[in-house]
Amino acid sequence: MKSRGYCYRCYPIILRLEKTRAWDPSRPETLRHYPKWGGDIALPSGENLQNRHGLEPRTTDFPKIKAHTIQELQKRLLHFGNIEEKLSGPISGYDLELLLRRVARQAAARDRHLLSGIATAIEWSFNHRQRKLLFEWLSEILDNVRWRGINSWGWMRR
Numbered sequence: 769m770k771s772r773g774y775c776y777r778c779y780p781i782i783l784r785l786e787k788t789r790a791w792d793p794s795r796p797e798t799l800r801h802y803p804k805w806g807g808d809i810a811l812p813s814g815e816n817l818q819n820r821h822g823l824e825p826r827t828t829d830f831p832k833i834k835a836h837t838i839q840e841l842q843k844r845l846l847h848f849g850n851i852e853e854k855l856s857g858p859i860s861g862y863d864l865e866l867l868l869r870r871v872a873r874q875a876a877a878r879d880r881h882l883l884s885g886i887a888t889a890i891e892w893s894f895n896h897r898q899r900k901l902l903f904e905w906l907s908e909i910l911d912n913v914r915w916r917g918i919n920s921w922g923w924m925r926r
């Protein structure tokens with residue numbers, strides 16, 4: 769399921785990037801996925817924007833919201849790129865340990881150090897092919913629970 773050379777994961781993000789780049793406040797029909805919620809939008813600078821008026825782009829915040837959205841989408845592409853790059857080479861016990869611990873955090877495990885130090889045990893127990901398969905499935909779980917909006921990907925950055 770590839771389109772224009774992109775994989776099934778990246779392609780929807782590419783399309784969304786194109787639509788976001790085309791956002792034009794004077795043409796409301798271009799504003800697909802423009803944030804509609806009333807809450808704050810956290811910018812990478814640490815600044816909080818109040819998107820109080822929802823779909824009302826004729827504000828001074830419009831360029832910032834647009835730039836931030838583009839940046840977040842690019843981050844997600846980079847994240848998929850990282851997974852693809854990882855999967856193209858050998859997966860170490862430590863790669864899997866990190867991923868399992870992220871799954872634990874996503875599952876709201878109480879102990880922050882849960883499963884810490886299992887890298888060697890993983891390498892003893894699983895061969896290359898098995899580690900790769902596990903890595904792929906665990907990444908898939910995380911991708912599936914993580915997409916709750918544009919600001920919730922931060923945990924994936926090492």
Ligand SMILES: [Zn+2]
Nearest residue numbers: 775777778848
């Ligand atoms: Zn891809």
